[in-house]
Structure formats: structure tokens, C-alpha cells
Amino acid sequence: MWRVEYTKRFLKELASLPKDVQQRAEMIVFRELNSTNPFGLGYFEKMTGYPEKCKIRLGDYRIGITMDKKTQTIICQRIAHRRAVMTGEGGFTLTPNERLQLRYYVTHGGFLLASAGCSDPNWARSFRLEMDRIFPGQKMKVIPLSHAIYRTVYNIKFVATTHDRRGAELEGLTHNGKIVVLFSRDGLNESHAKNCCCCGGDELDQAEYINVNVLAYTLLH
Amino acid sequence: MVYFNMLEIHKRIVVDENQKPVAVQIPFDEFQRIEEVIENFGLAKLMVETEDDERLSGDAAKDYYETLKASDVAG
Numbered sequence: 001m002w003r004v005e006y007t008k009r010f011l012k013e014l015a016s017l018p019k020d021v022q023q024r025a026e027m028i029v030f031r032e033l034n035s036t037n038p039f040g041l042g043y044f045e046k047m048t049g050y051p052e053k054c055k056i057r058l059g060d061y062r063i064g065i066t067m068d069k070k071t072q073t074i075i076c077q078r079i080a081h082r083r084a085v086m087t088g089e090g091g092f093t094l095t096p097n098e099r100l101q102l103r104y105y106v107t108h109g110g111f112l113l114a115s116a117g118c119s120d121p122n123w124a125r126s127f128r129l130e131m132d133r134i135f136p137g138q139k140m141k142v143i144p145l146s147h148a149i150y151r152t153v154y155n156i157k158f159v160a161t162t163h164d165r166r167g168a169e170l171e172g173l174t175h176n177g178k179i180v181v182l183f184s185r186d187g188l189n190e191s192h193a194k195n196c197c198c199c200g201g202d203e204l205d206q207a208e209y210i211n212v213n214v215l216a217y218t219l220l221h
Numbered sequence: 222m223v224y225f226n227m228l229e230i231h232k233r234i235v236v237d238e239n240q241k242p243v244a245v246q247i248p249f250d251e252f253q254r255i256e257e258v259i260e261n262f263g264l265a266k267l268m269v270e271t272e273d274d275e276r277l278s279g280d281a282a283k284d285y286y287e288t289l290k291a292s293d294v295a296g
Contacts, residue, residue, distance in 0.1 A: 006282045007274040015289035030283065047261045055264060062260065064268040075276065077268040082260075209246060220263055 004033045006076045013079045016108040017061070018101075025058055029076050036073065056171065058073040060139040066105060081105075083218055086114040091122045092130075099134045106173075111218045113211075114181065115188035119203055131173065140171040140183055149179070151211055154209040154214045178221055182214060230255075 011076070014025055038054055044054045056063040058124070064078040084105065108111055111141070116123040131140060143149060149170070150156040159168045173181035187203030188211060204210065230251055235244040247255075265294055 003278060005276040005278045006286075007273050007276050008285070009271045011277070011282065011286045015286060047265060050260075050261065050265045053265055053268060055261075059243040062264055064264045066268065077271045077274075078264065080264060080267055154274055205243075216259060216263070218263075220266055 001037065002038060002074050004029070004038075004068060004074045004076065010076045010078055014201065015138070015220055017106065017107070018108075021059060021061055024081065025061070028056065028058070033074055033076075047072065076094045078128045081110050083113060085112045086112060086127070086137060087117045087187070088123050089117045089120040091126045093126065094133075096172060098132065103134045107175050110180065112181045113178065113181050113188070115184040115186065115204075117187050119186040121185070127183065128177065130185070135173060140173045140181065141192055143179070144168045148221075149182070149213055149217045152213045152220065154206075154213055159210070160205050170210070179217075184185070184210075197212060 014022065014029070017025060023057045028043065032038065032043070033040070038044075044067075045057065047053045047055055052067050052069065054065050054067065056065065056078075060082040062080055062082070064074060064080070066075040067073075068075060102112070114127055116127070128140070145157070146160075149172075159170065168186045171183045172179040172183075173183075179199065182195055184204060188207045189203060230247055234242045235246065237243050245271040
């Protein structure tokens with residue numbers, strides 16, 4: 001019979017999850033994986049290119065597992081969240097509960113990528129106000145072009161808007177030394193479609209490259 | 222040894238009025254495969270970081286976990 005082990009890091013990450021996900025994860029890793037035939041549960045998904053490693057999908061979370069065949073041990077190594085994106089147009093406010101949830105999310109392993117649709121100044125203003133309410137005393141800071149986020153996949157040497165070519169900046173909020181909120185007052189949704197954008201907005205050029213870099217960066221850090 | 226099969230990507234390049242490439246469109250299923258490769262790469266890297274981490278099992282794991290949960294709630 002296979003034995004189940006947990007890294008201390010895994011247990012810490014599990015203890016920090018939102019309650020609903022945590023309960024589902026606990027059921028799987030403490031009970032179901034310890035059953036007589038854990039491989040019959042249909043949870044394990046092989047990670048192509050990584051022998052003995054597999055993952056379990058749990059909503060937007062992934063549990064990273066190593067199968068040590070020699071010792072017949074299932075090792076729960078990490079549990080990590082995928083990413084959240086916020087965009088829109090016009091002013092908005094979050095409810096107190098939404099603020100609490102968002103703060104909990106980004107301070108417990110989550111990552112938020114936010115940009116104003118069509119570079120809408122009202123949306124950007126609202127987002128800044130909400131960040132001030134959620135993280136009082138903390139300010140988003142401009143991320144310098146020397147930061148790894150500009151080099152993780154593509155080498156981005158400048159950031160500018162599509163039409164006016166005016167210089168633009170990405171801003172970030174850090175927690176425990178890691179960027180957890182990345183914000184652009186200019187849209188990161190530029191599709192370059194003909195006659196776009198519908199509102200004539202001046203979004204960020206190279207948005208697709210920036211998004212790829214952000215995705216890769218958040219997966220690696 | 223870690224290896225990857227080459228991923229065939231059917232891309233359509235969008236150009237501006239000066240024929241300068243400005244964007245790439247790819248089929249959704251190919252996007253999902255790329256996303257999967259990136260996700261696995263990132264997850265595997267996170268896992269490698271814990272290769273030397275202390276491991277617990279059975280009651281020792283549950284006791285440690287309950288302590289963490291209690292301190293997280295308190296914090």
C-alpha cells in the first residue's frame with residue numbers, strides 16, 4: 001500500500017487557503033489519497049516532461065505531487081493558485097466583504113493582474129481607491145524596466161500605448177518581497193483587431209507579450 | 222531526463238498598415254496546450270524548491286497542520 005507524505009511547505013500553504021477550497025483539499029489529501037487504491041480516484045494528472053510528477057486540479061488551485069515508486073510514497077509537495085484578472089470601464093466600488101476576500105487572496109498566495117479597459121481613467125481611479133482601502137499605508141510602486149517581469153519570456157524594452165505612443169508604466173504592490181498585485185492604468189486587453197478599440201481607447205502596445213511575461217513570472221515566483 | 226515534444230503551433234500573424242507584425246492569433250486548443258506547458262513548468266519549479274523540505278505523514282502531519290490552522294486563524 002502506498003504511503004502519503006506532506007512537505008511542511010505544503011501544509012503551510014494548505015492552512016492558508018480559503019475555507020471552501022481548504023475543506024475540499026483536506027478531504028482529498030488526508031482521506032482519499034490514503035485509501036487502498038488512490039490511483040483509482042481519477043485525480044492524478046501526469047505532468048508531461050516531468051517523470052514521477054503529477055498534479056491534482058482543484059478549481060483554480062493545483063496540487064503538485066511526486067510519486068516515489070521506489071518507496072511507494074505519494075508526496076504532496078505544493079498547492080498553488082492560478083491567477084486572477086480584473087478589468088473594466090467606469091467607476092466602481094467593492095463591498096467590504098469583497099475587500100476582505102481580495103486582501104486574503106493576495107496575501108495568501110494569490111496574484112491579481114488589473115488594468116483599465118480602454119485605459120478608462122474612471123476605472124483606474126476606482127481601482128487605486130480600492131487598493132488604498134484594502135492595503136492602507138501601502139502604495140503601489142512603479143516597476144522599473146530592469147525588473148524580471150519584463151524579461152521572463154519576452155525581452156520588453158519599453159512600454160507605450162498603441163495610438164499615442166506615450167510612455168506607460170506598470171505598478172505593483174508587494175507582499176513578503178513578491179509582487180502580488182500588478183496594475184496598469186492603460187488597458188492590457190489590446191487585441192489589435194481592425195477598427196478596435198470600440199471606444200477608441202489607447203491601450204498598451206505589446207499587451208500580449210506583457211501578459212505572457214506576467215503569467216510566467218507569477219508561476220515562477 | 223526532462224524533454225518536450227515540439228509543439229506545433231498554427232499561428233496567424235496580424236499586421237498593421239505598414240505590414241509590421243503586431244499580434245498573433247492561435248487556435249484555442251493550442252493556446253490551452255501552451256498554457257498547460259507553462260503551468261507544468263511553474264508547478265514543477267515550485268515543487269523542486271521543496272525537495273529538501275522536511276516531510277511528515279500520518280498523525281504527525283495532522284497535528285502540525287492543526288497547529289498551523291490555529292495560528293493562521295489567530296493571526
